[in-house]
Amino acid sequence: MSRKEAILEAARELFNETSTQSSTTNHIAKAIGISPGNLHYHYKNREEIIRLLYIQMRKETTLSVDELPKSIATLHEHEKILIKVQWKYRFFFKEMLSLFARDSELEDLYIKDNIAHRRRIRQVLNNLIINEELTITDEEDIDFLVDSISLSWQFYSSLLHTIGQEVDADSVQKVIKYTSAAMKPYLTKKRK
Amino acid sequence: MSRKEAILEAARELFNETSTQSSTTNHIAKAIGISPGNLHYHYKNREEIIRLLYIQMRKETTLSVDELPKSIATLHEHEKILIKVQWKYRFFFKEMLSLFARDSELEDLYIKDNIAHRRRIRQVLNNLIINEELTITDEEDIDFLVDSISLSWQFYSSLLHTIGQEVDADSVQKVIKYTSAAMKPYLTKKRK
Numbered sequence: 001m002s003r004k005e006a007i008l009e010a011a012r013e014l015f016n017e018t019s020t021q022s023s024t025t026n027h028i029a030k031a032i033g034i035s036p037g038n039l040h041y042h043y044k045n046r047e048e049i050i051r052l053l054y055i056q057m058r059k060e061t062t063l064s065v066d067e068l069p070k071s072i073a074t075l076h077e078h079e080k081i082l083i084k085v086q087w088k089y090r091f092f093f094k095e096m097l098s099l100f101a102r103d104s105e106l107e108d109l110y111i112k113d114n115i116a117h118r119r120r121i122r123q124v125l126n127n128l129i130i131n132e133e134l135t136i137t138d139e140e141d142i143d144f145l146v147d148s149i150s151l152s153w154q155f156y157s158s159l160l161h162t163i164g165q166e167v168d169a170d171s172v173q174k175v176i177k178y179t180s181a182a183m184k185p186y187l188t189k190k191r192k
Numbered sequence: 193m194s195r196k197e198a199i200l201e202a203a204r205e206l207f208n209e210t211s212t213q214s215s216t217t218n219h220i221a222k223a224i225g226i227s228p229g230n231l232h233y234h235y236k237n238r239e240e241i242i243r244l245l246y247i248q249m250r251k252e253t254t255l256s257v258d259e260l261p262k263s264i265a266t267l268h269e270h271e272k273i274l275i276k277v278q279w280k281y282r283f284f285f286k287e288m289l290s291l292f293a294r295d296s297e298l299e300d301l302y303i304k305d306n307i308a309h310r311r312r313i314r315q316v317l318n319n320l321i322i323n324e325e326l327t328i329t330d331e332e333d334i335d336f337l338v339d340s341i342s343l344s345w346q347f348y349s350s351l352l353h354t355i356g357q358e359v360d361a362d363s364v365q366k367v368i369k370y371t372s373a374a375m376k377p378y379l380t381k382k383r384k
Binding site: 021094098102114151154158161178181186 | 210211213214286287288289290292293294302303304306307310332333335336339340342343344346347348350351353354355356370373374376377378
């Protein structure tokens with residue numbers, strides 16, 4: 001691992017353990033035993049580090065349209081992978097809107113990606129309808145499911161936090177149960 | 193309005209317009225033309241102001257068990273009131289988890305209230321079942337609805353933000369449509 005990559009890794013871990021607000025570039029430098037000057041040789045500031053971590057996360061999660069799940073079973077497999085990546089970068093989901101308030105470049109990047117992500121969620125739902133796993137006739141119900149899945153993927157760990165439940169690598173898995181429950185009323189007879 | 197109340201009001205407006213991170217006690221003092229020393233005579237720090245604003249919001253939203261909606265129509269009336277209060281204190285919902293990271297007293301207070309709020313959501317669903325507006329036989333479906341309503345009430349404006357939609361006093365009303373859509377598969381024949 002290069003020095004440059006090691007800084008990103010140390011930042012990610014510190015952000016997850018504490019918060020981006022309380023982890024300064026000085027703390028990050030200290031965590032891997034380099035000088036603040038050395039860190040700033042590689043990265044301009046904390047915002048740049050956060051942005052690069054976000055881009056790294058995105059690369060680990062985005063599927064091409066060809067690879068999108070075509071059944072509920074493969075959707076769940078895909079969800080398990082996504083949960084692992086989200087857990088790796090959990091600081092991002094915890095602080096999202098505050099991060100945007102501090103960095104509009106990150107905000108613009110994320111919104112653009114998230115709109116594309118919603119199109120993929122809709123495509124997956126269409127796949128499940130075509131393959132007769134779901135039956136949804138009302139366009140409004142599809143809108144609801146897209147919102148519901150998007151809301152839970154972005155904020156389910158926040159929900160756990162706000163009801164005082166432990167947020168750990170196991171409990172965040174419950175989002176799969178949540179998306180299943182959201183789709184349940186729309187399952188075809190063969191899937192029930 | 194007393195000086196003490198005027199400070200809270202000015203803080204709320206500044207927090208909504210910018211963020212709690214960028215609104216220092218100096219900015220708040222300046223907004224109503226008093227000295228920082230005068231502000232600190234009334235409030236210890238920004239965290240105390242945020243906590244008092246939260247308690248004020250809670251007083252404006254909490255219904256007693258007796259007053260809980262017993263029909264979908266009265267539920268929607270109640271939701272309209274809640275949306276207005278949430279809009280008034282929107283900084284809180286935007287920054288919630290970052291605020292908790294900075295103030296564990298606020299976090300503890302909120303989690304306790306939110307657990308009680310979930311019990312009230314469940315009680316409202318029970319009222320709707322008793323009054324034959326909803327049919328829910330599976331306990332897991334009730335759990336899903338409680339999660340879904342709780343998730344949307346806390347994070348719907350964040351969802352709008354993350355898809356680049358304008359977050360304003362009108363668009364946040366869409367959460368009512370969202371909760372209706374969540375309950376739709378469980379409506380009894382007389383409500384369909």
